[in-house]
Amino acid sequence: QQQVKQSPQSLIVQKGGISIINCAYENTAFDYFPWYQQFPGKGPALLIAIRPDVSEKKEGRFTISFNKSAKQFSLHIMDSQPGDSATYFCAPDPRSNDYKLSFGAGTTVTVRA
Amino acid sequence: KAGVTQTPRYLIKTRGQQVTLSCSPISGHRSVSWYQQTPGQGLQFLFEYFSETQRNKGNFPGRFSGRQFSNSRSEMNVSTLELGDSALYLCASRQWGGHTEAFFGQGTRLTVV
Numbered sequence: 296q297q298q299v300k301q302s303p304q305s306l307i308v309q310k311g312g313i314s315i316i317n318c319a320y321e322n323t324a325f326d327y328f329p330w331y332q333q334f335p336g337k338g339p340a341l342l343i344a345i346r347p348d349v350s351e352k353k354e355g356r357f358t359i360s361f362n363k364s365a366k367q368f369s370l371h372i373m374d375s376q377p378g379d380s381a382t383y384f385c386a387p388d389p390r391s392n393d394y395k396l397s398f399g400a401g402t403t404v405t406v407r408a
Numbered sequence: 409k410a411g412v413t414q415t416p417r418y419l420i421k422t423r424g425q426q427v428t429l430s431c432s433p434i435s436g437h438r439s440v441s442w443y444q445q446t447p448g449q450g451l452q453f454l455f456e457y458f459s460e461t462q463r464n465k466g467n468f469p470g471r472f473s474g475r476q477f478s479n480s481r482s483e484m485n486v487s488t489l490e491l492g493d494s495a496l497y498l499c500a501s502r503q504w505g506g507h508t509e510a511f512f513g514q515g516t517r518l519t520v521v
Contacts, residue, residue, distance in 0.1 A: 329509075331510075336514070337514055338412070338512025338514055338515055339451070339510075339512050340511075341509045341510070344509075384450075386510075395441075396453065396500075396510060398443075401450045
């Protein structure tokens with residue numbers, strides 16, 4: 296059972312542009328919505344996360360937008376920089392210890408200088 | 409605080425052999441999860457251990473097994489290796505209960521020839 300659908304699979308953006316990655320989910324028990332960032336040769340690391348009581352959270356150039364009714368959340372990277380080139384994963388999480396933390400398929404972002 | 413440590417970093421094995429990978433979690437973290445990462449399949453959940461007990465399991469054959477020790481360190485074993493087992497194996501540790509960040513190691517790159 297596919298818990299999350301992440302899109303696009305990859306994207307290329309010019310330096311200074313905006314990158315947008317989407318994650319759609321089915322499980323209404325999810326109540327924590329993180330994005331992880333992975334650089335080549337490294338393990339993923341938490342980038343930013345949101346709880347469903349807010350519709351948007353911003354940390355620096357990274358923003359999560361959450362749409363509970365559509366069961367979607369997205370990551371926006373503003374003023375994209377070459378150092379943002381990485382693979383991004385969504386990993387929604389329910390309030391349950393029995394849930395196996397699963398990740399979206401990943402989006403590879405390439406920022407061209 | 410030391411991060412998640414995985415050993416070895418690289419491994420080359422022959423088809424039919426078996427392999428054991430090791431993961432030392434962050435001090436105080438009692439949950440350890442294992443993931444297989446391949447270019448075509450993204451991050452696939454293998455299993456999660458807490459208090460020396462397997463709490464969750466992904467859809468992998470029985471050739472993949474794991475265990476956790478009383479100090480929370482974990483090992484995973486793959487028997488009768490197949491070419492398709494070539495992948496980056498990542499381990500993540502986190503505190504148990506509620507929504508907690510998963511901290512990943514750098515992974516073990518397994519190549520089966």
